[in-house]
Amino acid sequence: MKRLLLAGLLVAAPLRAQQGPASPALLAEIDKRTAAIVDKVTAWRHDIHQHPELGYQEKRTAALVAAHLKSLGMEVQENVGGIPGVVGILKGGKPGPTVALRADMDALPVTELVNVPFKSTVRTVYNGVETGVMHACGHDMHTAMLMGTAEVLAGLKASLPGTVKFLFQPAEEVPPRGGAQPMIDAGVMQGVDGVFGLHVGPGPLGALSFRQGAISAASDGFRIVVHGKQSHGAAPSRGVDPIVVSAEIVTALQTIVSRSVDLGAAPAVVTVGAIHGGLRENIIPDSVWMIGTIRTFDPAARTLIGQRMKTLATNIAAAHNATAEVTVDLGYGSTINHAAMVSRFSPTLKRVAGTAGAQESKTASMAGEDFSRFAELAPGFFFNLAVSPVGTDLKTVASNHSPLFQGDDKALPVGVRAMSTLALEFLTSGGIPRVP
Incomplete structure (x- = not known):
């Protein structure tokens, strides 16, 4: 009932005056600032990958995230919802709507078989069986990219017309409550006018894909x-x-x-x-x-x-x-992408993807996502970023949750640019109209 009331309050929010598209100068600044921190984002990704933590246990990862957000001068909330959730709040220099950007931080009970220099050697006991722990679903990339996005947008604070909430969520892999619901119960979606999230997976390096309506099961x-x-x-x-x-x-x-x-x-x-x-x-x-x-x-x-x-x-x-x-x-319910969000902001993905391409998927994924819960409370847009290394046989490439799953670092700046640009364009456009 609490969630339904909150959803009703959000839907009944007054319409915001539509402003205009982000200026070419600001878009160019996002590209410039992203290029300048690629090495930092890559280092974060390697560190998180080498020290994976299962759902509700992401204390080290959460501490890394919180320290970074604090260094950017943000208001930071830790242990949100009684779990290792982290929220960073960036208030722009001008009034405007509020946009939320979400990344999940948890790993899986999988023994890594990919021989990379930052390979996980962490062990645990899960369901009574000793096993390895691995970021086999790419959440290490999600977290590192949103940390990079936070740095890019913090550098543009004076030019932002509105507020950005950075939601670093534990336990996406732990239904039925996952990490989204405790954070929602703690109020992280109050006042949010739109929410974006992404997920990495196999496919041509740097390509983006999206879908209106149901995108996950x-x-x-x-x-x-x-x-x-x-x-x-x-x-x-x-x-x-x-x-x-x-x-x-x-x-x-x-x-x-x-x-x-x-x-x-x-x-x-x-x-x-x-x-x-x-x-x-x-x-x-x-x-x-x-x-x-x-x-x-x-x-x-x-x-x-x-x-x-x-x-x-x-x-x-x-x-x-x-x-x-x-x-x-x-x-988790099916993740539903808001029609107006996809219509207005999918051109942003096409511009960011460049020659790698961004296209609408014809079919939804059978994967589940507790991003669905955020998207129930504000118009949501969830999209996918392909991260397979160049030269990979895409017909036989290992999928998410496989011990052979591998994400290429070269995809990281694409994710940072995508999330940064979506947030900027959402704010400068005044968000999307709500139906009272």
């Missing part, structure tokens, strides 16, 4: 625990084998999308990401657990999949004299 998590009866592996008839039951459930879950969901309305995905049961070869365990993700765009499909999952799992288990507990956690 709703992302929900599920957990299924199958309870059987433990027995000797040589005497399965004396027990109830939860591994066999779980195998049937995993197979049956794949029929939900293929046989129960109207794929003509929108795509959907059900993935089992982890399954565990037993300790040795000749003992049938008493239980098995599995976890996974559900990705949808259609609200009806989102509800249906959760219902069908519970029906299939519990009835398959019952048919084998086992039981199944099914929990579905509603996570």
